[in-house]
Amino acid sequence: MPSTPPPGEPVPPDGALPATAAIGAAERAFGLYVHVPFCAVRCGYCDFNTYTATELGGGGSQAAYAGTAAGELAFAAGVLERAGLPPRPAATVFFGGGTPTLLPAADLAKLLDAARGAFGVAPGAEVTVEANPDSVTAASLRELAAAGVTRVSFGMQSAVPHVLAVLDRTHDPERVPRVVGWARDAGLGVSLDLIYGTPGEDLADWRRSLDAALACAPDHVSAYALVVEEGTRLAARVRRGEVAAPDDDDLADKYELADDVLAAAGYAWYEVSNWARTPAGACRHNLGYWRGDDWWGVGPGAHSHVGGVRWWNVRHPTAYAARIGAGGSPAQAREVLDDGQRRAERVLLGVRLAGGLPAAELADAGRAELPALVGQGLVEPAPLETGPAGRVVLTRRGRLLADAVVRALLP
Numbered sequence: 408m409p410s411t412p413p414p415g416e417p418v419p420p421d422g423a424l425p426a427t428a429a430i431g432a433a434e435r436a437f438g439l440y441v442h443v444p445f446c447a448v449r450c451g452y453c454d455f456n457t458y459t460a461t462e463l464g465g466g467g468s469q470a471a472y473a474g475t476a477a478g479e480l481a482f483a484a485g486v487l488e489r490a491g492l493p494p495r496p497a498a499t500v501f502f503g504g505g506t507p508t509l510l511p512a513a514d515l516a517k518l519l520d521a522a523r524g525a526f527g528v529a530p531g532a533e534v535t536v537e538a539n540p541d542s543v544t545a546a547s548l549r550e551l552a553a554a555g556v557t558r559v560s561f562g563m564q565s566a567v568p569h570v571l572a573v574l575d576r577t578h579d580p581e582r583v584p585r586v587v588g589w590a591r592d593a594g595l596g597v598s599l600d601l602i603y604g605t606p607g608e609d610l611a612d613w614r615r616s617l618d619a620a621l622a623c624a625p626d627h628v629s630a631y632a633l634v635v636e637e638g639t640r641l642a643a644r645v646r647r648g649e650v651a652a653p654d655d656d657d658l659a660d661k662y663e664l665a666d667d668v669l670a671a672a673g674y675a676w677y678e679v680s681n682w683a684r685t686p687a688g689a690c691r692h693n694l695g696y697w698r699g700d701d702w703w704g705v706g707p708g709a710h711s712h713v714g715g716v717r718w719w720n721v722r723h724p725t726a727y728a729a730r731i732g733a734g735g736s737p738a739q740a741r742e743v744l745d746d747g748q749r750r751a752e753r754v755l756l757g758v759r760l761a762g763g764l765p766a767a768e769l770a771d772a773g774r775a776e777l778p779a780l781v782g783q784g785l786v787e788p789a790p791l792e793t794g795p796a797g798r799v800v801l802t803r804r805g806r807l808l809a810d811a812v813v814r815a816l817l818p
């Protein structure tokens with residue numbers, strides 16, 4: 408998770424959840440996120456909770472990590488059981504980072520086994536691993552598939568060398584089709600992450616990256632506008648005037664180009680920044696976040712959400728390892744959301760989905776904004792015609808201005 412969490416309230420040392428967390432749990436899917444907080448090199452634009460080998464030692468080291476995270480999985484199973492939640496095998500597992508594939512495949516396999524032991528992993532579960540194209544081999548991908556991984560999400564970012572250089576990416580663009588081929592040979596689904604709006608990238612560069620991604624025939628593409636995060640090297644370079652900040656009009660042109668090129672190749676958007684070749688290719692794990700399902704986030708800085716209780720772990724891997732080693736909760740703080748906050752969260756996330764948001768989720772003040780949003784071409788006309796029973800679906804212009812739409816819907 409890139410952003411700084413709110414202060415929140417303390418979490419009991421045994422991680423006990425309030426009784427409300429169990430209400431309705433049988434109807435909610437359960438997902439598991441495992442954060443792997445290591446990268447070979449820190450990219451200048453990235454503020455994810457991740458560390459290079461030289462920054463860490465002792466209990467926070469890469470070598471110790473799988474054992475520590477397996478400890479949190481066992482701890483999690485106890486917390487959920489004591490809170491009276493029904494046993495639910497994980498419907499999805501997502502190893503994110505950082506760079507999960509910096510760990511040996513055997514460590515990720517060990518963590519999947521620990522998840523099977525703690526909660527079970529449902530038959531047919533989606534199991535994703537994020538990977539940097541530099542950090543996999545044909546053999547490691549085969550090992551991951553044999554361990555039960557079903558899909559791999561590669562951080563491609565761009566196919567253009569001068570753009571990759573500004574992003575501090577170390578991989579050769581030619582490596583991407585090669586690693587995708589290895590993943591396919593191993594029987595894995597493939598997603599590619601792209602970034603647009605990098606300083607110095609023109610529209611032709613972005614088109615080249617989209618074409619190169621499509622030439623790999625991935626099942627899924629994520630395209631993110633470059634965010635200049637405070638405290639990163641990129642932010643310092645922008646402040647010093649060395650590189651230009653992303654420009655809103657340029658970002659809009661690039662989003663539209665992405666949507667045109669991906670749609671023409673048969674990829675449909677299902678979330679503002681995500682396109683899939685078939686409905687089954689959508690990332691079920693991320694859909695769980697956007698739909699407000701339950702998930703446990705394992706690892707330093709990882710966030711969890713169970714029945715309106717949201718908590719986040721201590722951020723530093725050494726502090727995290729110390730908490731797990733002592734047998735207590737690794738949570739730093741939590742928030743127990745009231746009904747109004749839960750509804751606001753459903754609006755914030757649900758409106759970004761192609762399936763739209765039930766208009767009935769909106770408070771009167773939000774619903775009153777719909778005619779204006781339709782008039783501005785940000786929301787499809789359907790909710791006006793069908794009233795509260797309808798769904799609020801963003802137009803393409805609305806997807807570009809999704810944050811502004813949310814502000815209008817949550818006055």
Ligand SMILES: C[S@@+](CC[C@H](N)C(=O)[O-])C[C@H]1O[C@@H](n2cnc3c(N)ncnc32)[C@H](O)[C@@H]1O
Nearest residue numbers: 452453504505537538539562600631632633634
């Ligand atoms: C954890 S990384 C993916 C795996 C691997 N670490 C890598 O970068 O290849 C998740 C994705 O977040 C996106 N990302 C990170 N920082 C970003 C930023 N400042 N702006 C836009 N996208 C960003 C990148 O597309 C990246 O692929």
Ligand code: SF4
Nearest residue numbers: 446449450453504505
């Ligand atoms: S490799 Fe991925 S997680 Fe690591 S610093 Fe770069 S973008 Fe961030």
